[in-house]
Amino acid sequence: MKDSVVGASFRVLAAPGPFATALWRAEFSPRGLRRLSVAPKSAGIEQGNGREMAQSDPRLKRLKKLIARRMAGQRGDLDFDEFDLTDAPKFHLEVWRAMHAIPFGEVMTYAELAGEAGSPLAFRACGQACRNNRIVLFIPCHRVVSSTGIGGFAGGLHWKRALLTLEGQSSIVNPKS
């Protein structure tokens, strides 16, 4: 029952920049998207435990299409119930849900997000939950910034910068006056 999990690695056509050579990896269970990650071209992506899925799989094609839209600076979302987040700690789920609700092009601080998740004082634990995000891009952890600056990003800050730039938040990427 654990092994109707399938995954695939792929690229998406994008304008020159970090995403042009990025390698994506997605994993699906029958319940939905289990994981989505990006890595630079050269880096080996963790292979997951499931089998490889066909590149022609409808779920994958739809995902690629959405990603391509986002790489072009346009909107494109997945509903929260399209993710399979089972086996995640409860608090993480709360935070991820709140994070999912941050609109395209907007940002929120870790503290604010903690409040949205129902634990205003858990801003630090909130950072943990962000770090543990499994669905890059569609659970927009890049829209969560620190009160003093841009904050962090698991797997490389350059992704966060690039994503925020795509959404018109260059003022955060380049703190100017």
Next chain:
DNA sequence: CACAATGACCAAT
């Protein structure tokens, strides 16, 4: 179970 340790933090020195 009961701890101690660990953060993609924050606000006030």
Next chain:
DNA sequence: ATTGGTCATTGTG
């Protein structure tokens, strides 16, 4: 630049 505060999760005994 430093510090003390806060909190869920994870690791250790």
